Amino acid sequence: MAKRIDVKDLNLFYGKFHAVDGVSLAVPPRNVTAFIGPSGCGKSTVLRSLNRMHEVIPGARAEGKVLLDGEDIYASTVDPVSVRRTIGMVFQRPNPFPTMSIRDNVVAGLKLAGEGDRKKLDEVAEQALRGANLWAEVKDRLTRPGGGLSGGQQQRLCIARAIAVQPDVLLMDEPCSALDPISTLAIEDLIQELKKDFTIVIVTHNMQQAARVSDQTAFFNLAGVGQPGRLVELDDTERIFSNPSQKATEDYISGRFG
Numbered sequence: 640m641a642k643r644i645d646v647k648d649l650n651l652f653y654g655k656f657h658a659v660d661g662v663s664l665a666v667p668p669r670n671v672t673a674f675i676g677p678s679g680c681g682k683s684t685v686l687r688s689l690n691r692m693h694e695v696i697p698g699a700r701a702e703g704k705v706l707l708d709g710e711d712i713y714a715s716t717v718d719p720v721s722v723r724r725t726i727g728m729v730f731q732r733p734n735p736f737p738t739m740s741i742r743d744n745v746v747a748g749l750k751l752a753g754e755g756d757r758k759k760l761d762e763v764a765e766q767a768l769r770g771a772n773l774w775a776e777v778k779d780r781l782t783r784p785g786g787g788l789s790g791g792q793q794q795r796l797c798i799a800r801a802i803a804v805q806p807d808v809l810l811m812d813e814p815c816s817a818l819d820p821i822s823t824l825a826i827e828d829l830i831q832e833l834k835k836d837f838t839i840v841i842v843t844h845n846m847q848q849a850a851r852v853s854d855q856t857a858f859f860n861l862a863g864v865g866q867p868g869r870l871v872e873l874d875d876t877e878r879i880f881s882n883p884s885q886k887a888t889e890d891y892i893s894g895r896f897g
């Protein structure tokens with residue numbers, strides 16, 4: 640079930656390095672939010688903090704609040720592993736388990752959680768592969784290795800794997816950066832389908848992609864080298880790309896820097 644995210648005064652650190660300063664933003668459910676901004680401004684760091692993947696890096700820590708439908712995912716009583724189950728992630732490079740079958744790749748998370756009913760696992764695999772627009776291409780080779788698929792198919796397999804556990808939110812970190820234009824369009828179409836069921840946050844370097852797929856866009860920037868990244872503005876995507884309220888956003892989207 641899609642849930643909303645509210646980020647409140649989030650500060651992110653790598654050891655002593657203050658990477659992201661005081662970010663507050665809201666992501667409504669069944670909505671695509673794009674993070675854009677120049678390299679190093681903290682987009683991926685903020686994304687990873689939304690499902691507590693940031694703290695997996697030694698020395699990395701977060702201060703502030705990330706609320707999922709009002710519940711703080713950083714509360715001391717919350718298990719980070721369960722957070723990562725409800726807030727799934729798709730990475731830049733498709734990372735299927737290469738020798739594992741296509742079907743087993745999709746249900747890997749469920750099996751890990753203890754589901755052993757073959758029939759149920761088959762049903763979930765089909766449903767998730769249909770949801771990721773991959774079923775027609777792989778239904779006759781479900782027992783073949785995931786590593787044998789094309790890059791675009793592998794990325795859709797990873798999306799199928801992420802949605803098979805029925806998360807509330809899907810985080811995508813430049814999911815098309817390793818893909819050709821046709822596969823990229825397939826993923827963009829898929830994002831439009833997925834937002835009917837999930838809340839989606841996507842980091843992208845491609846501004847046309849942000850304009851095509853997202854409902855709202857967050858522009859991040861750096862005040863200077865060695866300075867923390869910060870959120871400059873978040874608004875409807877149409878407005879960010881036509882009439883942003885901040886000059887820095889306008890300079891960036893019009894290609895004057897970044």
Ligand SMILES: Nc1ncnc2c1ncn2[C@@H]1O[C@H](COP(=O)(O)OP(=O)(O)OP(=O)(O)O)[C@@H](O)[C@H]1O
Pocket residue numbers: 653656658676677678679680681682683684685696868
């Ligand atoms: N594992 C890490 N250890 C230390 N510093 C890191 C680590 N990952 C990122 N950083 C630093 O944090 C800052 C933000 O990096 P981040 O990758 O979030 O930016 P980004 O906007 O996603 O960049 P890009 O668009 O180039 O991917 C940068 O100064 C970066 O060097």
